[in-house]
Amino acid sequence: MLTYALDQRGDLSLYEYLYRCIRDDILGGKIAEGEKMPSKRAFAKNLGVSTITVESAYAQLTAEGYLRAVPRSGYYAASIGSAGPVMRDPGAGEGTVPGTGQERRGESAGRTAQTAAAAAAAAPPAIDLASGRPGPELFPFALWARLMREVLSLRQEELMAGMPGIGALPLREALARYLLEYQGMRTDPDQIVIGAGTEYLYGMLILLLGQERLYALEDPGYRKISMVYGSHGIKTAYIPVREDGVDIGALRLSGADILHISPSHQFPTGVTTPIGRRRELLAWAQEKEERYIIEDDYDGEFRLSGRPIPSLWSIDRADRVIYMNTFTKSLASTIRISYMVLPAPLAARLRENLWFYACTVSAFEQYTLAAFIERGYFDKHINRMRNEYRQRRDVLLEALRRELPRNKVRVHNENAGLHFLLEVETQMSEEEMTRRAAAEGVRILGLSAYLHGYGAEPGSRVMVVNYSGLGDAQCREAAKALRRAWMPGE
Amino acid sequence: MLTYALDQRGDLSLYEYLYRCIRDDILGGKIAEGEKMPSKRAFAKNLGVSTITVESAYAQLTAEGYLRAVPRSGYYAASIGSAGPVMRDPGAGEGTVPGTGQERRGESAGRTAQTAAAAAAAAPPAIDLASGRPGPELFPFALWARLMREVLSLRQEELMAGMPGIGALPLREALARYLLEYQGMRTDPDQIVIGAGTEYLYGMLILLLGQERLYALEDPGYRKISMVYGSHGIKTAYIPVREDGVDIGALRLSGADILHISPSHQFPTGVTTPIGRRRELLAWAQEKEERYIIEDDYDGEFRLSGRPIPSLWSIDRADRVIYMNTFTKSLASTIRISYMVLPAPLAARLRENLWFYACTVSAFEQYTLAAFIERGYFDKHINRMRNEYRQRRDVLLEALRRELPRNKVRVHNENAGLHFLLEVETQMSEEEMTRRAAAEGVRILGLSAYLHGYGAEPGSRVMVVNYSGLGDAQCREAAKALRRAWMPGE
Numbered sequence: 001m002l003t004y005a006l007d008q009r010g011d012l013s014l015y016e017y018l019y020r021c022i023r024d025d026i027l028g029g030k031i032a033e034g035e036k037m038p039s040k041r042a043f044a045k046n047l048g049v050s051t052i053t054v055e056s057a058y059a060q061l062t063a064e065g066y067l068r069a070v071p072r073s074g075y076y077a078a079s080i081g082s083a084g085p086v087m088r089d090p091g092a093g094e095g096t097v098p099g100t101g102q103e104r105r106g107e108s109a110g111r112t113a114q115t116a117a118a119a120a121a122a123a124p125p126a127i128d129l130a131s132g133r134p135g136p137e138l139f140p141f142a143l144w145a146r147l148m149r150e151v152l153s154l155r156q157e158e159l160m161a162g163m164p165g166i167g168a169l170p171l172r173e174a175l176a177r178y179l180l181e182y183q184g185m186r187t188d189p190d191q192i193v194i195g196a197g198t199e200y201l202y203g204m205l206i207l208l209l210g211q212e213r214l215y216a217l218e219d220p221g222y223r224k225i226s227m228v229y230g231s232h233g234i235k236t237a238y239i240p241v242r243e244d245g246v247d248i249g250a251l252r253l254s255g256a257d258i259l260h261i262s263p264s265h266q267f268p269t270g271v272t273t274p275i276g277r278r279r280e281l282l283a284w285a286q287e288k289e290e291r292y293i294i295e296d297d298y299d300g301e302f303r304l305s306g307r308p309i310p311s312l313w314s315i316d317r318a319d320r321v322i323y324m325n326t327f328t329k330s331l332a333s334t335i336r337i338s339y340m341v342l343p344a345p346l347a348a349r350l351r352e353n354l355w356f357y358a359c360t361v362s363a364f365e366q367y368t369l370a371a372f373i374e375r376g377y378f379d380k381h382i383n384r385m386r387n388e389y390r391q392r393r394d395v396l397l398e399a400l401r402r403e404l405p406r407n408k409v410r411v412h413n414e415n416a417g418l419h420f421l422l423e424v425e426t427q428m429s430e431e432e433m434t435r436r437a438a439a440e441g442v443r444i445l446g447l448s449a450y451l452h453g454y455g456a457e458p459g460s461r462v463m464v465v466n467y468s469g470l471g472d473a474q475c476r477e478a479a480k481a482l483r484r485a486w487m488p489g490e
Numbered sequence: 491m492l493t494y495a496l497d498q499r500g501d502l503s504l505y506e507y508l509y510r511c512i513r514d515d516i517l518g519g520k521i522a523e524g525e526k527m528p529s530k531r532a533f534a535k536n537l538g539v540s541t542i543t544v545e546s547a548y549a550q551l552t553a554e555g556y557l558r559a560v561p562r563s564g565y566y567a568a569s570i571g572s573a574g575p576v577m578r579d580p581g582a583g584e585g586t587v588p589g590t591g592q593e594r595r596g597e598s599a600g601r602t603a604q605t606a607a608a609a610a611a612a613a614p615p616a617i618d619l620a621s622g623r624p625g626p627e628l629f630p631f632a633l634w635a636r637l638m639r640e641v642l643s644l645r646q647e648e649l650m651a652g653m654p655g656i657g658a659l660p661l662r663e664a665l666a667r668y669l670l671e672y673q674g675m676r677t678d679p680d681q682i683v684i685g686a687g688t689e690y691l692y693g694m695l696i697l698l699l700g701q702e703r704l705y706a707l708e709d710p711g712y713r714k715i716s717m718v719y720g721s722h723g724i725k726t727a728y729i730p731v732r733e734d735g736v737d738i739g740a741l742r743l744s745g746a747d748i749l750h751i752s753p754s755h756q757f758p759t760g761v762t763t764p765i766g767r768r769r770e771l772l773a774w775a776q777e778k779e780e781r782y783i784i785e786d787d788y789d790g791e792f793r794l795s796g797r798p799i800p801s802l803w804s805i806d807r808a809d810r811v812i813y814m815n816t817f818t819k820s821l822a823s824t825i826r827i828s829y830m831v832l833p834a835p836l837a838a839r840l841r842e843n844l845w846f847y848a849c850t851v852s853a854f855e856q857y858t859l860a861a862f863i864e865r866g867y868f869d870k871h872i873n874r875m876r877n878e879y880r881q882r883r884d885v886l887l888e889a890l891r892r893e894l895p896r897n898k899v900r901v902h903n904e905n906a907g908l909h910f911l912l913e914v915e916t917q918m919s920e921e922e923m924t925r926r927a928a929a930e931g932v933r934i935l936g937l938s939a940y941l942h943g944y945g946a947e948p949g950s951r952v953m954v955v956n957y958s959g960l961g962d963a964q965c966r967e968a969a970k971a972l973r974r975a976w977m978p979g980e
Contacts, residue, residue, distance in 0.1 A: 013841050050843060139650060145642040152635040160629060163824055196686045196826070196850035203693065207721050227846045231697050334653055334853030336686070351503050353540060356717045360686035360850050363824030 001038050001046050002031070014049050019057040026066045026077050037067060037075040052230065059223075062449065068431060069448070078431055127478045129444040132329075132418050132466040138385055139332050143377060144368065151367040159363045166350070167194025167339070167359045171370040175339060178373050183300075185314045185323070191347045196336040196360035198298070198326050202228045202260075204357070205322065205340070208350055209258055209292060216256035218246060220450035222267045225260060225296075238452045241266055245273030248280050259285075260294040264309045267298070268450045268464040270413025270421055278312055285320035292346075297325045299417040301382050304390045319343030327369070329418070330382055337361050337369060389418055395472050396465070399479035404487060418468040421447070424461045426486060433463060433486055440481035491528050491536050492521070504539050509547040516556045516567050527557060527565040542720065549713070552939065558921060559938070568921055617968045619934040622819075622908050622956040628875055629822045633867060634858065641857040649853045656840070657684025657829070657849045658856040664863040665829060672869070673790075675804045675813070681837045686826040686850035688788070688816050692718045692750075694847070695812065695830070698840055699748055699782060706746035708736060710940035712757045715750060715786075728942040731756055735763030738770050749775075750784040754799045757788070758940045758954040760903025760911055768802055775810035782836075787815045789907045791872050794880045809833030817859070819908070820872055827851050827859060879908060885962050886955070889969035894977060908958040911937070914951045916976060923953060923976060930971035 002025075009017035025031045037043070040058060044051040058075050061067040068078040151159070158170075166172070172189035179185040195201040202225065211234060217226055219238035229236050237254035239246045246261055259281070263273035273281075285291045295312045303309065313323035326338035342350065359366075372378050397411060400422070407425075414420035424433070430446025437444045447462045470478070492515075499507035515521045527533070530548060534541040548565050551557040558568040641649070656662070662679035669675040685691040692715065701724060707716055709728035719726050727744035729736045736751055749771070753763035763771075775781045785802045793799070803813035816828035832840065849856075862868050887901060890912070897915075904910035914923070920936025927934045937952045957965065 013838065013845075015842060053842060133652065139646075141642050141646055145639050148638055148642070149635050152631050152638070156629075156631055159824055160822055161824075162623065196690075196852075197848050199847055200686075200690070200850055211723055224846050231844055231847075233701055332650055332853075333848075334649055334651075336848070336850055336852050348503065352505060352543060354721055355503070355505075356714050357689055357721075358687050358823075358826070360690055360826055362686075362826050362852060362855055363822075365852055365854070 001042065003046060006047060006049065015053045015056045018047070018049070018053060019060050022057060022061055023066055026061075031077045033077055035077045037077065039074060052227070059449070062431065066431075068429070069451075078429075127442045127474050127481065128469065129442060129463075129465050129467065129478060131443070131469065133333060133469045134329060134385070134418075138388060140377070140381055144372070147371045147377075148364065148368045151364060151371065155367055159367065163359055163363050163366075165355055165357050165359050166190070166192065166347075167361065168363055168366040168370065171366040171373075174370040174373040178378070179341070182379070183311055183314065185311060185341065187341050188344070188347075191342050191344055192339055193342060193347075193350065194337065194339050194359055194361050194366060196338070197328065198296070198324060198338045199224070199228050200360055201324060201338055201340050202294075203232065204350075204354065205294065206232050206234060207354060208346065209290075213258055214254065214256040216246075216251055216254050216259045217452070218261055218266060219452045220268055220447055221452065222262075222298075223450065223452075226452060241269050241271055243271060245271060245277040246281070248277065248284065251284065257288065257291045258294065259292075260296060262296045262298060263312055264295075264297050264300045265303070265413075265417040267417070268419065268421075268447060270417060270419065272309060272413075272416060278315065282312065282316055282318070282320065285316075286318045291320060293321045295321055295323045297323060299329050300325060301330050302386060302389060302418055303416045304386060304393065304414075313341060316343070319345050322346065330378075330385070331369075335365065337365060389468055392467050392470055392472070392475065393420070396467050396470065396475040396478065399476045400482070403479040403483040408487070412462075419464055419466040422463045422465050424463065424486060426461055428461070428486065430461055430463070433461065436485035437482060440485045442478055442481045442485070444482075491532065493536060496537060496539065505543045505546045508537070508539070508543060509550050512547060512551055513556055516551075521567045523567055523569050525567045527567065529564060542717070549939070552921065558919070559941075568919075617932045617964050617971065618959065619932060619953075619955050619957065619968060621933070621959065623823060623959045624819060624875070624908075628878060630867070630871055634862070637861045637867075638854065638858045641854060641861065645857055649857065653849055653853055653856075655845055655847050655849050656680070656682065656837075657851065658853055658860065661856040661860040661863075664860040668863050668868070669831070673801055673804065675801060675831065677831050678834070678837075681832050681834055682829055683832060683837075683840065684827065684829050684849055684851050684856060686828070687818065688786070688814060688828045689714070689718050690850055691814060691828055691830050692784075693722065694840075694844065695784060696722050696724060697844060698836065699780075703748055704744070704746040706736075706741055706744050706749045707942070708751055708756060709942045710758055710937055711942065712752075712788075713940065713942075716942060731759050731761055733761060735761060735767040736771075738767065738774060741774065747778065747781045748784065749782075750786060752786045752788060753802055754787050754790045755793070755903075755907040757907075758909065758911075758937060760907060760909065762799060762903075762906060768805065772802065772806055772808070772810065775806075776808045781810060783811045785811055785813050787813060789819050790815060791820050792876060792879060792908055793906045794876060794883065794904075803831060806833070809835050812836065820868075820875070821859075825855065827855060879958055882957050882960055882962070882965060883910070886957050886960065886965040886968065889966045890972070893969040893973040898977070902952075909954055909956040912953045912955050914953065914976060916951055918951070918976065920951060920953070923951065926975040927972060930975045932968055932971045932975070934972075 004018065004021045006014060006017060012020070022031070037058070038046070040051050040054045044054045047054070058067060062069050062075065066078055067075045069075055169189060171194060172192040175192050176187050176189045179187055193201070193204070195204060206229070211232065214235050214237055215229055216237045216239050217229070218241050220241065221238075226236060237256045239250045239254060239259075241247070245263060245266070246259070251259065261273070263278060265272060281293060285293050293312060297311060300311070311323055313321045320343065322343070323341040324338070327335060328338065331337075393414060397414065400409065400411070409425070410423040412421040412423060426433070428436070430448050434445055434449070444463050444465065447460065447464060450464070467475070494508065494511045496504060496507060502510070512521070527548070528536070530541050530544045534544045537544070548557060552559050552565065556568055557565045559565055659679060661684060662682040665682050666677050666679045669677055683691070683694070685694060696719070701722065704725045704727055705719055706727045706729050707719070708731050710731065716726060727746045729740045729744060729749075731737070735753060735756070736749070741749060751763070753768060755762060771783060775783050783802060787801060790801070801813055803811040810833065812833070813831040814828065817825060818828065821827075883904060887904065890899065890901070899915070900913040902911040902913060916923070918926070920938050924935055924939070934953050934955065937954060940954070960968070
């Protein structure tokens, strides 16, 4: 079997080093086109590393087009053509894997796409369509600083007085009022749990709902969710996402009792689950004791046209839905405040079994955020961001229409959230499209990069476009680069 | 078997309700003195609640003197004498259990001790010697607000740029320099992991070191630690703490491979593990692959006289010690910033296996704390607090010496941390001492309340005195109340 001397990796992480070794062997021809790669498990065992390390390396190599994933078969070295190397990482920083928060929520330093050629000859600035970090210029620094100062001078006693494990009451009250007014959700502040990021809350839910249970996740989906469950040693099943939401037949077959979904705006497909399927899902949840749906509304505020979709939580009459949302998209990814709304019986169970966990968010920021919401600033801020993002999206769509031939391109699900799908009629594979875009300075991934299975359905060429961090000039530049990459003859 | 209709508990939590039912039945004579209580497991099964609920209720009742724990036998209804009820909780707030952060680190609203008699007749203000919340008046609000403002106006780009999962580099660098200068610990910023509180870091260590392993904890010890492990379904063993630290024979017999201890200042005994035992512990850790010691230095800054004790981490030559510390004691319990220093190989494993976890602490507070440390304010603040606490301790010790007969009282381990032990020569049991103190308006617990086993060694009368939240007047009042409670004839 293929093997590498991992002790020669110097400062690199195992994942990073393995990724480089395989990439270099493909580029150097030591691994030939079409050659089958070892299975993840066997390779991991052989190298003495964890399966997740090999999986991460394979996922990255697949996303960059070095490997091809074949459903129910495995990974194969892809055709790399004569263009040579494609993406080079600029250093030994933290690795990125498609579909993790580093792309979707922009929570890490990330790594910019750079071609070897470009690096050699004064690279054009890389444009990142694979990462959904909100624009930092939109954060209301002055206002936040003013509110923080106010809190620090006027509420000293409350700030020091200790705090319930589920979070400061003023913030939970502000959220309850906000959820009622803007989402029609009638909650009690005691059902709301504040935590430092959604991953932390996922972990808390695992402790609350049980570590021995089978959790169903969306496929394609947000990879970080599956990694968090994996790190807790949780058994998971992947349920295909169709045009009308998760496949309920597959869900039943899986035997799972807990379903983790994003019905308002699925990532990465952008699918909004219609009301019929929502009712079916609620009915599924009620069929058995202790079945629950985790409704992850990670970018629910960013529906850019039409009315907001009522949450599953708000139409659940049987206490089976846990609603989850975060301020990492709507405020800043480096402010770690998320929350969940539990059905009343689960809130009681949390008080009973996990009451000794202190809240993970600083009281200072909870009080500041409470004031920010209470005084209407949050609503104004969201409106401002929505307008700004709508404008960015329109500039990008307009540029794509101008640059790419209309009969070869279709845009899907552009009205919710901060990404849309771009379907392209081409003979290239998604991997090749990613690779050629990278050679033109644009980082973009296809739907298949977010699949937990072995690859995309044959024939589909659907790319995921995240635009929230782009300026107007970058939008136009991106469209031009994609034309050069994908339509060289046009 | 004893049973209660838990569906009639209204707004109360199961634990709270169960606690009240049993208490009322003891007060009302329905449970007679000396009657044996059902085992925790059987009782939980019978009531349909979790064992931890019964355990929490028993622990609280034992701490308050309603139950007596008998080693290797079980719980018995205690003699409640003719004094009648002892402590009454003022409402249906969050429950408290002895030895949790609510006492030691003051992380929750807590519940003030109040006697029925006192409640009836204009109660004197309750004095809490069972809780170690730092004095809120010591937090440097103005300085913190200034630094926060500066960070928010000058470092906007960095604040928004994303952050490694282990925390913002400036804070990790500041900590590395601080640890070198004040603790002689030579660390690399990449070995430091920032997290929102020590419980969060315990959870992360469980994911890193393995969920299937046996963790050894100190007995008596900080109850919250055992609860956190319990909530993750982790197997634990309890190791007795002797005058020279954990019993190494018992540790070997337990078969545990991970040891969680506080060698600088054990809670609640106050024991400082001497160098000989430290070396033995390190030797134990090196005997086998993947053995680790978690060194929980929760109040290491508060050694009030003598030189600081070198950490276990700093004398470990084999990468087997994980050092952990927190700012909840040294700054404020409602700022959720803790950190751990990993041996380099474990830091690499964290990068490898858990890199997708975003840091749980807000970037704003990390940068503010970095500036606070870098510019020397943290060191000054700690000195100020140390002086303040030393003075509070001296006032309290002086008052105790004045009020209590010298030949009947001895003070132990008063030079480190924010609590000391008070050994009293008396015929009363610790439970009775707690109860009588409560009747005089003072909340105080004996060592046995922190035991994970079934009770204190027979004959010991050692009370744990936390003084960090007390003013001078309260210190004097506490001493007088304890004389009335414990030495009624004197």
